Amino acid sequence: MKKKGLTRRAMLSGTAISVIPAASLANSIKEGSPSWMITPGKTFSEYGVPSSQEENIKREIFQPYEEYAPGSGVAMTPLEKLEGIITPNGLHFERSHNGVPNINADQHELLIHGLVDKPLVFKMEDLLKYPMVTKTYFIECGGNSFYNSNAFPIAIDRTCGSIHGLISTSEWTGVSLKTVLNEAGIKKEALWLLAEGADAAAMSRSIPLEKALDDTLIALYQNGERIRPEQGYPMRLVVPGWEGNISIKWLRRIKVTKKPTYTKDETSKYSDLLVSGKTLQFTFPMEVKSVITQPTAGPKPLKKGPVHITGLAWSGLGNIKKVEISTDKGKTWNVAKIEGSNEPLSPVRFRYNWIWQGEECSIESRATDSKNNTQPQRTVWSVKFGLGHLYHNNSIQIWRITPNGKVFNEYDDLAQNEKWSEK
Amino acid sequence: MKKKGLTRRAMLSGTAISVIPAASLANSIKEGSPSWMITPGKTFSEYGVPSSQEENIKREIFQPYEEYAPGSGVAMTPLEKLEGIITPNGLHFERSHNGVPNINADQHELLIHGLVDKPLVFKMEDLLKYPMVTKTYFIECGGNSFYNSNAFPIAIDRTCGSIHGLISTSEWTGVSLKTVLNEAGIKKEALWLLAEGADAAAMSRSIPLEKALDDTLIALYQNGERIRPEQGYPMRLVVPGWEGNISIKWLRRIKVTKKPTYTKDETSKYSDLLVSGKTLQFTFPMEVKSVITQPTAGPKPLKKGPVHITGLAWSGLGNIKKVEISTDKGKTWNVAKIEGSNEPLSPVRFRYNWIWQGEECSIESRATDSKNNTQPQRTVWSVKFGLGHLYHNNSIQIWRITPNGKVFNEYDDLAQNEKWSEK
Numbered sequence: 001m002k003k004k005g006l007t008r009r010a011m012l013s014g015t016a017i018s019v020i021p022a023a024s025l026a027n028s029i030k031e032g033s034p035s036w037m038i039t040p041g042k043t044f045s046e047y048g049v050p051s052s053q054e055e056n057i058k059r060e061i062f063q064p065y066e067e068y069a070p071g072s073g074v075a076m077t078p079l080e081k082l083e084g085i086i087t088p089n090g091l092h093f094e095r096s097h098n099g100v101p102n103i104n105a106d107q108h109e110l111l112i113h114g115l116v117d118k119p120l121v122f123k124m125e126d127l128l129k130y131p132m133v134t135k136t137y138f139i140e141c142g143g144n145s146f147y148n149s150n151a152f153p154i155a156i157d158r159t160c161g162s163i164h165g166l167i168s169t170s171e172w173t174g175v176s177l178k179t180v181l182n183e184a185g186i187k188k189e190a191l192w193l194l195a196e197g198a199d200a201a202a203m204s205r206s207i208p209l210e211k212a213l214d215d216t217l218i219a220l221y222q223n224g225e226r227i228r229p230e231q232g233y234p235m236r237l238v239v240p241g242w243e244g245n246i247s248i249k250w251l252r253r254i255k256v257t258k259k260p261t262y263t264k265d266e267t268s269k270y271s272d273l274l275v276s277g278k279t280l281q282f283t284f285p286m287e288v289k290s291v292i293t294q295p296t297a298g299p300k301p302l303k304k305g306p307v308h309i310t311g312l313a314w315s316g317l318g319n320i321k322k323v324e325i326s327t328d329k330g331k332t333w334n335v336a337k338i339e340g341s342n343e344p345l346s347p348v349r350f351r352y353n354w355i356w357q358g359e360e361c362s363i364e365s366r367a368t369d370s371k372n373n374t375q376p377q378r379t380v381w382s383v384k385f386g387l388g389h390l391y392h393n394n395s396i397q398i399w400r401i402t403p404n405g406k407v408f409n410e411y412d413d414l415a416q417n418e419k420w421s422e423k
Numbered sequence: 424m425k426k427k428g429l430t431r432r433a434m435l436s437g438t439a440i441s442v443i444p445a446a447s448l449a450n451s452i453k454e455g456s457p458s459w460m461i462t463p464g465k466t467f468s469e470y471g472v473p474s475s476q477e478e479n480i481k482r483e484i485f486q487p488y489e490e491y492a493p494g495s496g497v498a499m500t501p502l503e504k505l506e507g508i509i510t511p512n513g514l515h516f517e518r519s520h521n522g523v524p525n526i527n528a529d530q531h532e533l534l535i536h537g538l539v540d541k542p543l544v545f546k547m548e549d550l551l552k553y554p555m556v557t558k559t560y561f562i563e564c565g566g567n568s569f570y571n572s573n574a575f576p577i578a579i580d581r582t583c584g585s586i587h588g589l590i591s592t593s594e595w596t597g598v599s600l601k602t603v604l605n606e607a608g609i610k611k612e613a614l615w616l617l618a619e620g621a622d623a624a625a626m627s628r629s630i631p632l633e634k635a636l637d638d639t640l641i642a643l644y645q646n647g648e649r650i651r652p653e654q655g656y657p658m659r660l661v662v663p664g665w666e667g668n669i670s671i672k673w674l675r676r677i678k679v680t681k682k683p684t685y686t687k688d689e690t691s692k693y694s695d696l697l698v699s700g701k702t703l704q705f706t707f708p709m710e711v712k713s714v715i716t717q718p719t720a721g722p723k724p725l726k727k728g729p730v731h732i733t734g735l736a737w738s739g740l741g742n743i744k745k746v747e748i749s750t751d752k753g754k755t756w757n758v759a760k761i762e763g764s765n766e767p768l769s770p771v772r773f774r775y776n777w778i779w780q781g782e783e784c785s786i787e788s789r790a791t792d793s794k795n796n797t798q799p800q801r802t803v804w805s806v807k808f809g810l811g812h813l814y815h816n817n818s819i820q821i822w823r824i825t826p827n828g829k830v831f832n833e834y835d836d837l838a839q840n841e842k843w844s845e846k
Binding site: 306 | 484497517
């Protein structure tokens with residue numbers, strides 16, 4: 001209860017943050033109440049929205065194939081403008097292959113067929129009667145961080161969300177896929193599933209039955225409310241920890257099969273061309289990864305003094321064992337504090353308090369998961385895949401800081417370098 | 424991987440849920456694709472909203488004093504329509520005393536003064552530089568469940584959210600109040616704070632310094648994004664586990680004091696009149712409580728067969744040790760499964776699978792917290808307080824089920840009975 005001096009934390013932060021001292025504030029109080037205290041405020045709303053002053057906090061839309069593939073592209077979560085672990089529903093990233101279908105939830109049907117004893121159709125009202133499960137899981141697009149993969153021109157001042165914003169986290173509630181499959185009765189020879197969406201692209205993927213019977217959900221709710229249209233309304237698969245597009249949105253059909261179906265979406269896309277010329281297919285888990293969300297490249301320069309470094313870490317193979325931060329180009333590493341439940345396949349937020357003294361330097365985070373996988377440097381990761389490879393980029397993000405406080409993406413030194421440096 | 428028979432869960436659910444068998448569904452597939460698969464869907468959005476088909480999932484507004492107190496009232500979370508633990512930001516309950524102020528975040532100032540070494544003013548940009556903390560906490564209004572408190576006519580078919588919807592849960596991120604107080608330097612004799620909001624009601628409460636230095640946050644983010652206007656934009660206190668109105672919204676001023684300030688908001692309201700005629704003041708914690716959110720009173724009758732009973736449990740004094748369910752008017756109790764991190768002051772979701780065979784019965788949940796407090800029956804709770812008492816009602820909610828499946832609020836048998844039964 002005493003004035004017992006500043007804590008280390010407060011000191012760190014207090015050394016340089018300029019707050020207004022007593023004298024001048026006395027003036028502002030004397031001047032009377034601000035205008036918003038003079039008259040009654042706005043009345044109640046049935047469904048709230050963010051402040052109009054925060055309109056710049058939005059998803060960044062990227063549609064490289066707009067002319068010939070309408071509705072194909074991504075909307076990216078602005079990671080650098082968010083905090084905590086949960087992504088608010090309005091800002092969850094979106095990857096769609098042919099737009100967001102306007103499904104009539106009462107008419108929508110989920111068909112379970114193929115190698116089952118009795119094919120079944122479930123309506124929403126049926127599924128809502130089943131026992132539910134609630135879990136917090138990240139979903140990361142297989143192509144997340146594609147701007148660091150050499151497939152597109154790298155903009156060195158692109159923000160964290162504009163590079164890595166194809167990961168989002170929700171509390172998902174739904175029915176275990178296992179429950180529904182067991183209702184239909186799985187035949188002995190079954191080993192795979194085909195899952196298909198009700199969008200115009202009929203996005204479909206093959207899923208091993210083992211994963212389907214383990215932790216896969218037919219999700220109906222996201223952060224407490226019904227799933228949003230762009231997230232698969234009225235129902236989607238959540239195949240936790242695996243590349244995002246297997247979590248089929250607008251789920252309409254599950255066919256139990258003996259072998260993979262080799263759909264267009266897992267042959268033309270979402271397979272990994274190696275430097276050797278061979279292609280990896282069915283590389284499902286998104287491996288251990290972390291990214292510093294603040295500070296980030298972008299228009300806002302860093303100021304000398306205390307800097308609260310924070311970001312997210314996750315692994316599709318388990319939970320997070322540790323996150324380390326380097327502020328000296330990888331020479332030394334310091335363990336960051338982590339927050340969150342740290343349940344498997346649920347991200348953590350990491351925090352590390354640092355004092356920047358104006359030196360040229362770089363900052364980077366490196367996560368290690370419960371299976372002892374450690375996030376690789378980009379030079380290590382890129383040895384494995386050919387130039388222009390888009391998927392499973394879990395390499396370390398380095399932010400370079402210039403003496404004048406400008407923060408850049410470190411990866412401006414590779415093949416595409418010339419192209420963008422002309423700008 | 425084999426057809427190994429139905430799990431107990433699936434059996435429970437499978438016995439009576441009618442899904443469409445093979446033959447008829449084959450027709451629906453033959454008939455071709457649904458209309459929403461024929462043409463490309465809607466394009467990307469920068470900030471998503473719920474499906475227009477879910478427009479009935481909204482807060483219920485209650486403004487009993489509208490004529491003489493504009494903007495005073497509540498907007499209640501529709502608990503029976505939600506799942507999981509997190510409340511989506513658009514549906515977090517609201518209690519406002521004079522509307523939602525339209526605060527200019529760039530002009531807004533937080534003043535720390537009173538018994539401090541150096542009074543300080545913080546702008547938003549200052550606070551954003553400090554180390555942050557992320558925690559999942561419930562906020563429950565001190566007057567939650569007032570419809571069961573005899574102060575208003577009881578409607579026996581009022582839904583769960585319409586009775587108990589003044590509790591919501593968010594992942595809050597902000598700066599520890601301790602950090603900010605330590606920056607100003609707390610004087611030796613200080614024991615209390617006054618915290619004041621920047622709404623036209625200048626809502627203010629006294630808070631013991633001990634709690635302020637423990638786990639109180641100046642919250643800036645809610646479920647990842649900036650706090651919504653009706654939740655205190657741009658900043659609010661979160662005083663976890665304590666009655667909601669102490670978590671001052673639109674926070675503008677903290678005065679460090681020796682004694683409580685005895686503000687209008689803690690003398691005319693938010694104090695507890697006992698049967699004895701004495702009044703309890705500063706009864707801060709919201710005690711252990713649970714409520715079944717599904718099934719709930721309301722228009723939808725229960726059908727015979729498997730019923731997934733689910734709801735929320737929380738305690739302002741710790742975490743949840745167990746939740747028990749009775750389906751036989753309190754004769755026997757069964758332990759429910761609980762989900763969630765079960766961190767202190769963070770709710771859990773409970774689940775219990777039951778088979779209703781059409782008998783007249785009642786269902787109720789009873790939570791016990793880590794301090795071994797158990798939720799009381801309403802008859803026990805009401806012995807303590809006088810008729811019409813509004814606050815700290817943590818008594819057990821009983822839902823009565825008639826043989827035709829109608830679900831009612833059990834508490835139709837007390838003083839207000841005659842009034843509503845005339846309807």
